[in-house]
Amino acid sequence: MPRFTAAEERLVEGARQFAAEALAPRAEEWERRAVVPDAELHRAAAKAGLTLLMNDPPYGPGRVRFPVVGRVGEVLSEACMPFALLVLAHNYVAWALRDAPSDAIREKYLPGMFAGELSGVFCLTEPQGGSDAQQIRTTARKVDGGWVLDGEKAWIMQAAAADFYGVYAQTEPGSGGRGMAMFAVDRDAPGVESFTFDVFAGRAFGMGGFRLDGVRVADDALLVPPGEGLRSALGAIDVARATVAAMCCGLLRRGIEEAVAYTQERHAFGQTIADFQGIQWMMADAATDLEAARGLADRSLEALEAKEQGSVLAAHAKKFASRVALARLGDCMQVMGANGAKSETVSSRHLGYAKLAQYLDGANEIQNVVISRDLFRPRGAP
Ligand SMILES: Cc1cc2nc3c(=O)[nH]c(=O)nc-3n(C[C@H](O)[C@H](O)[C@H](O)COP(=O)(O)OP(=O)(O)OC[C@H]3O[C@@H](n4cnc5c(N)ncnc54)[C@H](O)[C@@H]3O)c2cc1C
Incomplete structure (x- = not known):
């Protein structure tokens, strides 16, 4: 540790x-x-x-x-x-x-x-997709004294509540990462219209998006200059992925605590549920996964801090932690029987968050892209 x-x-x-x-x-x-x-x-x-x-x-x-x-x-x-x-x-x-x-x-x-x-949030994802960041369609056109932004962002947390957005936009349409930049856009600027999505879980994330219709910002609003947008997005994402892994550990820990406490109170066949070895082992396996996820999250954060191969470790950590959190929070609900399915339980709420963590900051398949790229790199390549 x-x-x-x-x-x-x-x-x-x-x-x-x-x-x-x-x-x-x-x-x-x-x-x-x-x-x-x-x-x-x-x-x-x-x-x-x-x-x-x-x-x-x-x-x-x-x-x-x-x-x-x-x-x-x-x-x-x-x-x-x-x-x-x-x-x-x-x-x-x-x-x-x-x-x-x-x-x-x-x-x-x-x-x-x-x-x-x-409060501010990053806004990269768009309705047509989030994984392929270079294909963003939101544009920023240079005008005298500033920029004009047009486009739409989706799956942005707190979309209707954040005070301002860090908006990734394309300054040279068709140029991929070369033209990407980031601009600060106030939520209440003329031409900004926010909306929220109805989601199966994670309603407190305030997931939604906004349309930008000829939104004018000053030159000063440029946060990341053209050409550096992709590098900036990818630079912050490794730390974000590693911290999502740590957050998944928090979700699972509370789920295990809740489930263990419940089974020590609930009775069946003349003993507490916790006295059944099958139940104990289900929670023991959850605890093992938690320890492993936490070790990986910590290791990836240490590596990022030391600038040592942190990207690949962060991808492992985020994929593993969100995967075991989803599976084991299901087990936490299971040992609580039908009561585990009540929306007031920590485990059911956290299970929804664990599912969303599988998309957050790059879907888990994209973590596999990062890991595979490293695994299959040509021999001798750095
Ligand atoms: C809780 C939450 C908060 C979020 N907050 C923000 C935010 O604040 N700002 C923001 O910009 N975005 C945010 N997002 C969006 C998130 O970053 C995207 O959901 C994510 O990048 C995936 O994009 P997508 O959902 O459009 O999936 P898509 O890109 O449409 O992908 C669909 C599926 O195809 C798979 N796929 C794509 N490419 C490949 C490939 N090469 N190989 C194999 N499979 C592939 C994906 O893994 C996914 O399963 C948030 C998402 C969630 C759930």
Whole structure:
């Protein structure tokens, strides 16, 4: 397990406390009512030190190491994965802002993001597909003093609630990655129309999208210049994948805790359900998978921090953790009998999130593309 400094431990402990007090008591209601966590909660998260985790002064407190970011995601996810994902995505957007060509854009967003007053999300996926990032159809046309954006984004979390979007757009249609750039677009800018999707689970993610109809932004709104958009998208995605793996571990841990506690209370055939060895072994197998997933998530985050082959490990970690979380949360529901199927159980809610984690930040098949590319690379190639 990674060793954390005292300051890192304090940050994780603060996140755990925030999750227990501010998230856990309300997570089930948010999911049932499809309520997206509110502005007050963002401010509370900022007070707990969870915003701008990866930004150095003057805009942030100092970059936190990736394994610590993963652990924060894990403990928040134990209580509420939609909010965990929102907080981490917010941090990745702030991280991207660090390298924006203009100081004005940093001044516009980063202080508000640090204080939890402003929230931003990355917007790459489009209605016709998300896996093949180079084929995005949203365009950005250069005009005097700015850019005009047209297109549509889909499967964006908190699409109707985020204050601004980091929108990937094509500045040279047909040029693939060469023309990709990223722009900051305010949700309430003229020509932006957001919408939400009705989903089978994960309603608190606020999944949706928005249309951009001749949306004009200033030159300052350029976050990533043309030609660097694809590299920037792929650079952040490895860390995002590794932290999704950590979040899946949080989902599964709480599911196992709930299921074990239930079986110790429930009786059948004159004993508790937990006294049946078949039940114990089902939970023992879940615990083994959790340990393995956690080890892989931690290892991938350490490798990314050390800049050592992190991409492939992150792909392994995200694929494995989301796979075992989905399978084992099903087992957690199973040992609770029909009561496990009630929507108020942690396991049923977390099972829906684990399914969505299989698409998030690149579907699991795309993780296999990354792994296979490494596995089958020509001998002697780096
Ligand atoms: C909870 C959640 C939050 C999300 N948040 C965001 C967000 O904030 N911003 C954002 O931009 N996107 C977001 N997404 C979208 C996510 O990144 C996409 O769903 C993902 O990239 C896959 O794209 P797609 O769903 O369009 O599938 P498609 O690209 O249409 O793929 C369909 C299927 O084909 C498979 N496939 C594609 N290519 C290959 C291949 N080469 N080999 C084998 N199989 C292949 C895929 O794995 C998938 O199973 C979110 C998704 C979820 C579920």
